[in-house]
Amino acid sequence: MVLLRNGTVVNPKTGLNGKMDVLIEGDKIVEVSNSIEIREGFQVIDVKGNYVFPGFIDLHVHLREPGFESKETIFTGSRACAKGGYTSVVCMPNTSPALHSKEVLEHLKKIIESDSVISIYPAGAITMNIAGNELSNHDELFETGAVALSDDGHTTMNSDFMRKAFLSSRKWNRPVMTHSEDHEVTKAFREKIYPTNAESDIVERDISLCKETNGILHVSHVSTDRAIDAIKNAKNEGLEVTGEAAPHHFALSNQTVDMTSTLCKVNPPIRSENDRLKVVDAIKNRIIEVIATDHAPHELSSKEKSYGDASFGISGIESAFSVSYKALVESGAIDLMHLIEMLTEKPARIARLENVGSIEPQYVADIVIADLDQEVLINSDTFVSKGKNTPFNGYPGKGDILMTIHHGKVVYSKKSGRNYVIR
Ligand SMILES: NC(=O)N[C@@H](CC(=O)O)C(=O)O
Ligand SMILES: [Zn+2]
Incomplete structure (x- = not known):
């Protein structure tokens, strides 16, 4: 005892x-x-x-295994999560192979059993290889323990596939988690910051598909004014739509960081002060109910490149709590109880994780x-994650x-x- x-x-x-x-x-x-x-x-x-507090729960991390072990492994990533105060995380499927089949999920489960110090729940891929050309077998993924469906950064541009994903979400009572980015828009912005409409247009599309199919939608790392309005309206209509925000979107803006630094290159981008304030406001008003880190570790060599060639992403799991407490509670935006709710009870509910997210008997x-x-x-030198890529130093x-x-x-x-x- x-x-x-x-x-x-x-x-x-x-x-x-x-x-x-x-x-x-x-x-x-x-x-x-x-x-x-x-x-x-x-x-x-x-x-x-x-x-x-109850152990923190993160609905959006990249742990890179299998396939990208030079960026992170289940061994290093789970210890980084523990150091950040996280005891349950949902890992994204953009691995190699992608988390798109029973075989890959079973392989991952074995690595988690042997190497992880925390609970790791996979999000299964909506499409094979998260390539958007062929649906994966959603029933098989949920039967093998996926807690959500997502193609993450590879937004499913085919609306019919998205419809199918929402129908699966309702059938299994599990969310579709979307990274909202219109690739038709962003392909013209390789060397530049992606515009807000690339995100907002897809959030609006997904909400309308979610409504049509009576699906379950969780919008990942929300960063724009218009996306927030769309989520607010969807909630008011009674749709099962939720949203999350990442520390870099509510603590940083293009006024406070050097946007030409590849350490600030992340998807969705760090945006204007106006968008940042809108995210903080949406947190205050519980339109955005969850903090998720989008922990995206990369080796520094993939950041030490020209802006256009550098990888997207921030290694964020070890700084998340200190940044969030400072930016949201110390700033007076929300109280401590509300912050802890966003890190525990709400994500547990959205991912349908049972018997975690609360300190009570049983x-x-x-x-x-x-x-x-x-x-x-x-200070990224203190990170146990393999990813030292952070604009928060x-x-x-x-x-x-x-x-x-x-x-x-x-x-x-x-x-x-x-x-x-x-x-
Ligand atoms: N969020 C990021 O900036 N990067 C993600 C991929 C992605 O979501 O685009 C990653 O896996 O590194
Ligand atoms: Zn993403």
Whole structure:
């Protein structure tokens, strides 16, 4: 039995916010109450002065395996997630081979079982090779454990295939997760920043297909004014449409970073201050309900190229919490409970993950302990991810992850447990 003592528990699902002890037995939480008596055989971790949250859940990460092991592996990526406070993530299918068949998903599952320190749930590809030419077998993907369908950066341009994906989403009660980018528009912008309409047009198309098919849509990394309006209207109409935002879209804008640097090259792009403020506003108003990192690790050599040739993406899982706490809570946009809801309860609900995302009896013991007084200057040299590609170097974050517990086991501890008195 492990007893987390004297911490401040913030748990959006039950509305709990206060000093509480948490008792863990094996991989489950068994008790949450004001004061739990220490009994023989308890391992006590005194977390006085620190916060206790449900383990974070990220609906959009790229862990690169199989196929791109020089960028990240399940081994390195899962440890990077643990260091960021994440205990469950949904990994995107743009691997090689793509996550488009039972065979590939089963192969990935084996790697996860042997190498991962956290829970990793795959998103299956909508089309074979995420190439947009042939549908994958959605039933087979869901039967093999996919929690969503997505072609991610390779937007499914064929509307009929998208219709089929939405019909599968309703049949399996699982979301289609879309990276919205009209390739007909962006192909003319190879050397330049992609325009907002490339995103907004596809979000509008997908919402209308979702409506027509009664599907389930989760819009990934939303970054434009018009996409947000479309999601807001869809929600008002009662459609099952949700949206997520990435830290680089609500914390950075083209006013604050050097947009010619390839470290800022990401899809969708970092946009104007007006778009950034609109994303923050949509978070405040719960039009955007989830924070997802779009963790996209790359070797630095693929960034040390001309702008047009460099890879898109930001390695974001290890900076996400400090950046989000600083940019959203310290700035006064939202309160701590709301931030934790966006990192735990809401993503659990959207991905239909059961018994995670809350600190309550019978839930899985996925827990993160944080020091919210700690300033954290983001420094990619400290990343355990293979991807050091971030525009956040030097960003003055706030809030440090001290310990991450997955299924009752400590999978990350800032100083190998020495932060705490363990008796
Ligand atoms: N988001 C990114 O900028 N990059 C993603 C791919 C993608 O979604 O386009 C990646 O896999 O690196
Ligand atoms: Zn994407």
